[in-house]
Amino acid sequence: MVTTATPPPPVGAGALLRSWREKRRLSQLELSTRVQVSTRHLSYVENGRSRPSPEMIMRLAEQLELPLRERNEVLLAGGYAPAYAQQRLDAPALALVADALRMVLDRHLPYPAVVLNRWWEMVDANAAVDALLDGVAAHLLEPPVNVLRLTLHPDGLAPRIVNLGQWRAHLLAQLRRRVELTDDAQLRALHAELSSYPGGADDPTPSPHQVVLPMVLRVGEHTLSMFTIAAALGTPADVTVDELVVESFYPADDATLRLLRAEQPPPPT
Incomplete structure (x- = not known):
């Protein structure tokens, strides 16, 4: 039975x-x-x-x-209709938002920038991101690309991040805060997965001379030091829009500034 x-x-x-x-x-x-x-x-x-x-x-x-x-x-x-719509970013109603996000990405060149959703999945990126992904395993680049997994996975950027312990602690703290905010089961599972990856001692404390904590990444023969600024739309009224974040990378030292400006084309006019 x-x-x-x-x-x-x-x-x-x-x-x-x-x-x-x-x-x-x-x-x-x-x-x-x-x-x-x-x-x-x-x-x-x-x-x-x-x-x-x-x-x-x-x-x-x-x-x-x-x-x-x-x-x-x-x-x-409670038996009521949802108050907020949830549409794909390529829906006609979100066309102006999508265009604005694309403009932010393009105008940020020659520095890398990505648009991320609630689960840190890459929605869009500018051309400068490609140079950072050299050597990343193909399975980590299959859509949807999760940038936290891509960063901390042993087959991803992790082996090339000089200050992996610091950067790992920073990312896991961000993820933990979002789990607390949303109580999202997918995010909770992601935190458990990423916490199991090797990465050295988790120490988010910057050096005394630093004003921001950078990600220090080896790219070919060079080492890039970059900090990030995260920006969200100020008045979202759609679930998709509410969950989008633009993560922009900036040079944290003069050597990185010169390298990024030399190796990337100028932004479109």
Whole structure:
């Protein structure tokens, strides 16, 4: 006789909100004060005795700093339609955003820059990135390319990163913070995978003379020292747009500045 497992009951909006409040280490009193409702009402919402309105869910989600994807999930759990669309970046509605991102990448030449999604998968990149990937194993370059895996994998950039322990610690700390923000199972699995890679002692402390922590990478006969600036769209109203980040690399010393300017073509006009 074949038996099938009974699926778990759906999680309601109140239980999700309680879970997120606990993840954010807020008491019911702290959250209710921020949202300007009574602690009793918040308690009723969390235990399912009171059904929250879409407006109440959005107010609570705002104070809990939920990303747009997670706000939609709470709305769906409450029986409401998602508030935020989720479209492919090549959808007509996102054409101007895609064009702006492409402009940022192109204008950043001769320095490398990439567009990443929520899971650090490469959405787009400028031509300067190609020079950094020489010698990377082909399986790490199969789409979707995960730049954290590509960087820390023994078949990726890791053997050429001079300060691997420092850079590894920096990347794992970023990933851990995003896991805490999103509670995303895919990101949690990625953190476990990357943490298992060899990489020396994880020490994110920069040297006393440094003002930023660079990634120091051997490329052919040269060594490049680069720091990064991450930028996100300021007013996203779409899940895809909310999760995009532009990671731009800049020279951290004069030698890298000269090398990058000499080896790359000027940006398009």
